[in-house]
Amino acid sequence: MSFVLTVGSGVLAWLFLPMEVAWVPAWILYAVVVGTFATGLWVIAHECGHRAFCTGTRLQDSVGFVLHSALLVPYFSWQRSHAIHHGKTNHVIEGETHVPKRMGTEKGNSALALQRRLGPRAHGVLTILGRFVAGWPLYLLVGATGGPERGMTSHFWPSEPFSSALFPDRWVRKVRWSTVGVLATLLVLGSWSVAARSVWPVLALYVGPYLVCNMWLVAYTWLQHTDEDVPHYADDDWTFVRGAFCSIDRPYGRVIDLLHHRIGSTHVAHHLHAQIPHYHAAEATRAIAQAFPHLYRYDPTPVPAALWRVAKNCHVVSPTDDGWRFTEPDTSHRAEVSS
Numbered sequence: 403m404s405f406v407l408t409v410g411s412g413v414l415a416w417l418f419l420p421m422e423v424a425w426v427p428a429w430i431l432y433a434v435v436v437g438t439f440a441t442g443l444w445v446i447a448h449e450c451g452h453r454a455f456c457t458g459t460r461l462q463d464s465v466g467f468v469l470h471s472a473l474l475v476p477y478f479s480w481q482r483s484h485a486i487h488h489g490k491t492n493h494v495i496e497g498e499t500h501v502p503k504r505m506g507t508e509k510g511n512s513a514l515a516l517q518r519r520l521g522p523r524a525h526g527v528l529t530i531l532g533r534f535v536a537g538w539p540l541y542l543l544v545g546a547t548g549g550p551e552r553g554m555t556s557h558f559w560p561s562e563p564f565s566s567a568l569f570p571d572r573w574v575r576k577v578r579w580s581t582v583g584v585l586a587t588l589l590v591l592g593s594w595s596v597a598a599r600s601v602w603p604v605l606a607l608y609v610g611p612y613l614v615c616n617m618w619l620v621a622y623t624w625l626q627h628t629d630e631d632v633p634h635y636a637d638d639d640w641t642f643v644r645g646a647f648c649s650i651d652r653p654y655g656r657v658i659d660l661l662h663h664r665i666g667s668t669h670v671a672h673h674l675h676a677q678i679p680h681y682h683a684a685e686a687t688r689a690i691a692q693a694f695p696h697l698y699r700y701d702p703t704p705v706p707a708a709l710w711r712v713a714k715n716c717h718v719v720s721p722t723d724d725g726w727r728f729t730e731p732d733t734s735h736r737a738e739v740s741s
Contacts, residue, residue, distance in 0.1 A: 403442070404439065404440075404442030404443045404445075404446060404661070404663075405443060407439040407442070407661075408436060408439040408440045408442070408443055408611075411432070411435065411436045411439060412436060412607055412611075415429075415432050415436075415606075415607060416603075416607060419432065419606075421602055421603065421606060429606050429610065430610070432606075432610065432611070433606075433610030433611050433613070433614050434614055436610075436611040436614075437610065437611035437612065437613065437614020437615045437617070437618065438614065438615075438618065438658075438661060439611075439661060440473065440611050440612075440614075440615045441615050441618040441619065441661070441662050442661050442662055442663060443469050443472075443473065444469070444470070444473055444475070444615060444618075444619060445662055445663045445665045445680070446465070446466075446469060446663070447465070447466040447467075447469035447470040447473070447475070447477065448466075448484070448665070449462075449466075449663070449679065449680060450462040450463065450465050450466030450469075451466050451470075451477065451480070451481035451484060452676040452677060453677055454676060454677045454678060454679045454680070455679065463477075463478075466481075467579075467580075467583055468583075470583070471580075471583030471584055471586065471587050472587055473612065473615060474584050474587055474588070474612065475542070475584070476542065476557045476558060476577070476580030476581055476583065476584055477580050477583060478573070478576035478577060478579060478580045479542075479557035479558070479560075479569070479573075479576070479577045479580040479581075480542070480557060480580075481576075482568065482569060482573050482576070482577075483498055483499070483548070483555075483557065483568055484498075484499075486498040486549070486568070487499050488673060488676055489642070490549070490640075490645065491627065491642075491645035491646055491648060491649065491673055492627055492632070492633070492634045492635060492640075492644075492645045492648040493549075493634065493635060493636065493640050493645060494634040494635060494636045494719060494726045495549070495550060495551050495636050496549055496551050497549050497634070498548055498549045498552075498568075499541065499547060499548060499623055500547050500623060500624050500627060500628060501547060501548065501549050501550065501634075502628070502634060502716065502717060502718060502719045502726075502728070503717065503718050503719070504550075504718070504719055504720075504726065505718050505719065505720040505721075505729055506720075507550075509550075510718045510719075513717050513718050514717070514718045514729060517717055517718070522714040522715065523714065525713075525714065525717075526710060526713035526714035527713075529713045529717075530709070530710075530713045533620050533624065534616070534617045534620055534621075535613070537616075537620045538616045538619055538620055539616070541557075542556075542557045542558070543556055543557075543558065544556060544564075545564075545565075545568070548568075551567070552565055552567040552568050553565040553567065555567065555568040555569075557577070557580065558577070558580070558581045558584070559577075559581075560573065560574050560577040560578075561574070591604050591608060618662070621705070621709060622662075622665060622666050624709075624712065625650065625652060625666070625705070625708060625709060625712060626649055626650060626652075626666070626669045627648055627649055627650065628712050628716050629650060629701065629708070629711070629712055629716065630711065630712075630715055630716060630728055632648050632650060632699070633648065633719075633722075633724060633725030633726060633727055634648075634719055634725055634726040635725045635726065636725075636726065639725060643674075645673075646670070646673040646674045647670065647673075647674075647694070647697045647698070647699065648699070649669045649670045649672070649673045649699065650669070650670070650699045650700070650701050651666070651667050651668060651669055651670050651687065651698075651699065651700045651701075652666055652667065652700075652701055652703075652705055652708060653667065653702055653704070653705065654666045654667055654705060663680035663681075663683075664680055664683050664684060665680070666705075667684075667687070668680070668683035668684055668686070668687045670687065670690060670698055670699060671683050671686040671687045671690055674690065715728060716728045717729075
């Protein structure tokens with residue numbers, strides 16, 4: 403379904419949408435729709451990396467490598483960093499991706515000072531724009547929002563001048579293959595531009611949906627583990643189960659759940675056991691919510707409102723008696739979160 407919707411829409415646009423200035427609104431709509439479809443392919447590759455798509459390691463790696471490379475994602479490199487994210491979910495020092503800055507550190511103090519100087523609204527707008535436009539490529543390139551313990555890392559270059567802490571020796575070869583896959587896609591896109599004697603077909607048919615797909619990805623990963631009431635832990639306070647139950651399920655609606663294989667509404671189950679396939683995730687989520695009602699987190703806040711709340715208030719954490727909590731949240735429009 404994801405493949406047919408994504409590729410089929412691209413073919414139809416190529417055949418019937420004129421590449422003229424007057425048709426720019428139609429091309430923007432195309433980017434939104436096809437980028438949303440393509441996120442389903444991204445999720446399937448993510449499932450392959452977890453060995454949750456089907457049986458057979460080689461088959462899953464082949465599918466995942468092709469799909470992620472086509473979306474400019476280094477498959478094996480991200481498989482490794484994402485495994486660390488799962489292994490250290492919401493660990494304030496050893497976690498990976500969207501790790502908040504800590505009060506008392508140079509970066510934490512600077513981030514909080516900037517937030518106070520700009521105000522929560524202006525800072526929230528800049529945060530959303532920065533993360534949606536450049537957040538994902540910057541994470542892959544230099545480890546932005548990655549774990550502070552590992553320093554500056556790159557999913558494309560596993561050694562100096564970047565830290566090698568993210569990729570042990572046995573992963574170096576896989577990182578290089580991942581880079582080759584992304585370079586192959588870039589070569590195809592470049593050859594396409596040369597053959598068409600213009601960059602506009604590539605920008606219209608590929609880059610627009612690519613940016614929208616990245617926005618979906620950032621929104622999911624950001625909101626799955628971040629909110630005003632969700633703590634981070636360190637040292638002896640952190641456990642795998644405690645970190646997994648810091649995941650948050652949200653109401654994305656039936657259509658998006660179908661297109662994205664329920665990655666946002668069944669994420670607690672995914673973190674408790676990453677090999678549960680998406681086609682059993684809803685069943686697993688119901689069982690977890692029933693068995694652990696005091697631990698399972700579901701936030702009924704509409705996703706746009708939750709995104710705005712997180713962008714305004716969730717940047718720097720301070721130590722408390724119950725983990726590291728976000729500093730100075732704006733609680734004027736809090737939504738009740740069942741947890």
